[in-house]
Amino acid sequence: MDKTTFDKYLDDRYNKQLDYYRQASAKNQKRYKLFQWILIVLSALTPVVAALNGIKSGAINISPLINVNLLVVIISSIVAILTTGLKTFNYQELWVKYRSTYEKLKPEIHYYNFNIGPYAATGVDKESVFVTRVEAILDTEHSQWPPVKSLQNTQDQSGDPDSSKK
Template sequence: MEDNNKQDSSNSAHNPYTIKVDIYGQQMDYHQITTHSDYVDYFMKRYIGQVTWYDKKAVANKNLFMWYQRIVIFLGALIPIIVAVGGYISWVKEYSGLMSAIISGVIAIVAALDKLQQPMSNWYNYRNIAENLKKEQYYYEFKIPPYQGLNEMAMKRLFVERIEGTVASDINRFLQGSKNKDDEDDTPTDDVLRNTPSPTP
C-alpha cells in the first residue's frame, strides 16, 4: 500500500497537468472536466478569464513601455533646445545647467524603471500567450490537429490539458526568471571580490 502511494506521488510530481482548477469553488483536475456542464464552466470561468487577463496585461505593459519611451525621447530632445534658447534668453541661460541636470535625472530614473520592470519583454510575452490561447480555441472548434479524429471527450481533455500547459509554462518561466535574478543579486561583483581580504593561512 505504501509503495503504491509513493508511486502515485512520483507520477504526480512528473505530470504537469495534475494541477487542480477551481471551478466555482470545486477543485477539479483536467481529467474530470468531461461533462458538458463542467466543460462550459471551465471554458467560461477559467479559459475566458485567462485570455482576458493576458490581454489586459499585454495592453498595460505596452502602454507603460510607450510612455517610458515618449518621456525619454521628449526630455532628451529638450536638453539641446534649452542650450540653444539660452543663447538668446538670459534667464534660460542662467538656469540652463540646473534644468539640464533635472531633466537628465528624470531620464535616468525613467530608464532605470524601464530596465527594472521590463514592460517591453512583458508586453511581448503576454501578447504571445494570449494569442496562443485564442488560437487553441480555433483549433478545437474546427478540429484542426491535434484535435482531428478525436471524440468529444478526448477533445475536451486535450483542450484543457494544452491550456493548462500553456499557463503552467508561463508560471515556470516567471519563477525561473525570478530565481535567476536572485542568483545574480547574490553573486558578488568584481569590486567586492577585489576588496575582500584573503583568508589568513
C-alpha cells in the same frame, strides 16, 4: 469530461485567462510606449535647453530668467529615472511575454470548434485535450517566472504580504 464541466472551465478559466493576458499585455505596452516617448522628448530637449545658456534675445538675457543649468540637471535626472524604470520593471518584456501567451491561447478554441489538429482524431475526448493544451500553455508561461516574481504574484493575489510564510 461532461459538457457542463467543460463550459464551466471555459468561463472560469480559459476566458478569464485570455482576458487577463490581453489586458496585461495592453497595460505593459501602454507603459512602455509612454516611458519611451517621454524619454525621446526629454533626451531631445536636453541639448536644446543646454544651448539656451548664455543666449541673449535682443536686450533680454535668458540665463538670469531661467536657471538653465538646473533645468538641464532636472531633465537629465528624469531621463535617468525613466531609463532605470524601464530596465527595472521590464514593461517591454512583459508586454511581449503576455501577448505571446495570449496569442497561443486564442486559437485553441477555434481548433476545438473546427476539429483541427489533435481535436480531429477519432475517439478523442476533445474537452480533455483542450484543457490539457490550455493548461500546458499556461504552465509554460508560469514556469518562465523567476521564484521571486512568483512569490510576489502569490502575495498580490492573496492580499497578505505574509502569506508565503504560512
